[in-house]
């Protein structure tokens with residue numbers, strides 16, 4: 001019996017009767033990243049599998065690469081706590097489940113194809129130059145927090161590319177939207193860490209709920225004029241959604257045009273669904289890309305020799321040219337390695353989760369249907385298969401593919417399996433474009449080792465100060 005009985009992963013220390021580990025989450029609600037990082041390190045050092053209990057609900061935390069691959073491709077649905085984002089994201093791709101996710105994912109995928117991305121390059125380039133001009137105004141004023149500049153760059157880029165807004169409308173999604181996203185994320189994390197508030201009827205009694213509703217409502221409302229604007233722009237220029245000449249013909253259209261096309265011509269999307277998808281794209285790209293850019297600049301500022309190597313690569317490619325082409329992008333091999341290594345070591349999204357729908361039998365353990373599984377990207381990125389220097393920041397490791405781990409699941413900066421990030425290539429392109437211009441213009445200095453980190457869906461440095469000096 002003992003031989004064939006399904007084995008469950010060991011229970012993480014500290015479990016109490018009835019409430020399980022809830023008391024620990026609550027106790028660490030103000031320093032949650034300090035606590036989570038210790039937990040995920042402990043899990044890595046003790047076999048890569050543990051189970052937690054939040055009341056009666058079982059949550060597994062896993063960083064074993066083989067198992068993570070199986071789970072991510074077998075279980076496509078997100079667990080109940082992803083629904084805490086519903087007010088913000090509606091039924092967008094991040095929170096959709098089941099057949100609906102499959103259908104919408106297939107419909108929306110063409111909006112992020114290489115054909116469409118190629119049409120964005122000039123605009124990304126222009127926005128990056130604009131970012132650099134703005135940074136120039138604060139460059140001489142000592143250490144500066146550039147979070148808002150980066151946030152504005154990302155939002156304007158999304159407005160001008162995926163939403164196809166004209167220059168005069170590029171600030172329709174503004175700083176207020178960005179601040180609302182940050183506040184809603186803080187509320188979501190506070191709710192996750194207070195298991196009593198997992199019950200919707202109790203959460204609805206709180207002031208946090210009212211605030212979340214208000215902020216989400218304001219953000220959703222912002223999308224309506226944008227959708228109407230684009231519709232009327234398309235009509236005013238006597239183009240139909242079908243043959244808008246500066247986008248790519250056929251099914252490869254920027255996100256908003258594709259959504260309008262699917263709604264107007266194929267009758268497959270409702271207004272609510274269009275709004276939810278747009279909101280998801282804007283929120284997902286704003287939060288992650290601006291956090292990633294900020295961390296990359298902090299890292300470049302802390303490793304001057306790596307910054308100089310990036311600078312030299314850029315100068316060799318561009319000589320005296322100002323504008324980027326798609327061929328330049330493929331030549332930025334070292335910059336690509338630096339970005340990948342920053343996303344490996346300083347996880348922007350350190351944890352993702354799936355709902356376990358049916359029992360999953362893994363080589364060592366069986367995961368029970370009805371539970372959730374948290375996949376530790378933080379742990380995967382430090383897995384022993386990265387070698388003895390797994391915990392060191394070494395962009396060079398990406399230059400020789402032969403030295404990289406053979407199991408691709410150990411790198412999951414953009415998620416894993418079928419529900420991987422739809423905006424990965426878009427994010428890489430906009431990060432490269434902005435970094436090329438920033439590194440060309442400024443010497444960056446910072447000290448990432450002294451910073452504290454804040455976890456609210458994404459992981460960001462608190463009060464990140466950077467010194468920018470104009471290069472001669």
Ligand code: HEM
Pocket residue numbers: 093094105280281282284285286288289292348349352353412413414415416418419420421422423424426427
């Ligand atoms: C550096 C930038 C980015 C990082 C690190 C990042 C990371 C991730 C990760 C880890 C996931 C998986 C989440 C999960 O499994 O629960 C994800 C999913 C997603 N990301 Fe990104 N992302 C980035 C940029 C973007 C951009 C620019 C967009 C714009 C559209 C975007 C849209 C999405 C969407 C819609 C999903 C859900 C995909 C699905 O479930 O089908 N992301 N992203």
